[in-house]
Amino acid sequence: MITCSVCSYKENSDSAMICIKCGSELPDTRASLIRRPKGTDLLSPESILAEDRLHNRHADNLRRTDIAIFIAEADQPQVLTLSRELLMGRFGSSKPDVGIPVLDLVSFGAIENGVSRRHAMLRRLGSDIVIIDQASTNGTWLNGVQLKAHQPVMLRSGDRVLLARLMLQIFLA
Numbered sequence: 001m002i003t004c005s006v007c008s009y010k011e012n013s014d015s016a017m018i019c020i021k022c023g024s025e026l027p028d029t030r031a032s033l034i035r036r037p038k039g040t041d042l043l044s045p046e047s048i049l050a051e052d053r054l055h056n057r058h059a060d061n062l063r064r065t066d067i068a069i070f071i072a073e074a075d076q077p078q079v080l081t082l083s084r085e086l087l088m089g090r091f092g093s094s095k096p097d098v099g100i101p102v103l104d105l106v107s108f109g110a111i112e113n114g115v116s117r118r119h120a121m122l123r124r125l126g127s128d129i130v131i132i133d134q135a136s137t138n139g140t141w142l143n144g145v146q147l148k149a150h151q152p153v154m155l156r157s158g159d160r161v162l163l164a165r166l167m168l169q170i171f172l173a
């Protein structure tokens with residue numbers, strides 16, 4: 001556990017970048033504490049601590065139910081309507097018949113970056129949107145903190161998500 005130097009909160013996870021109590025940035029030594037999935041070398045501290053890319057020029061053009069997802073180094077976002085759920089993963093030509101929309105990340109290097117077939121889900125809960133790791137092989141990180149499988153975590157506009165090594169930045173309307 002990491003202790004916050006601002007509020008002295010002691011229950012921050014070893015992989016946290018900000019204090020869950022006061023929101024202050026945790027010590028820079030956190031990069032060496034990041035847990036990597038066993039048997040893989042997919043997540044480097046450099047990818048978590050990478051400088052934030054601000055792609056918010058599309059924010060004013062989004063409708064209430066839209067989201068904009070910048071994938072990897074793309075200059076243009078994937079703008080999608082999220083009315084209920086969206087499954088993200090690598091599907092290729094075998095898109096699953098799951099009854100919900102899917103975002104196929106194969107053309108963005110999903111296979112090379114360790115993205116699972118059914119990696120993570122975005123779910124709308126009223127006006128809020130949560131992300132849920134679908135027990136992916138190589139993990140999902142939100143702003144540098146690894147998500148637990150099947151545990152919904154609230155998204156905010158501009159959040160950075162790593163699906164294994166594939167970086168996404170998500171903007172909400």
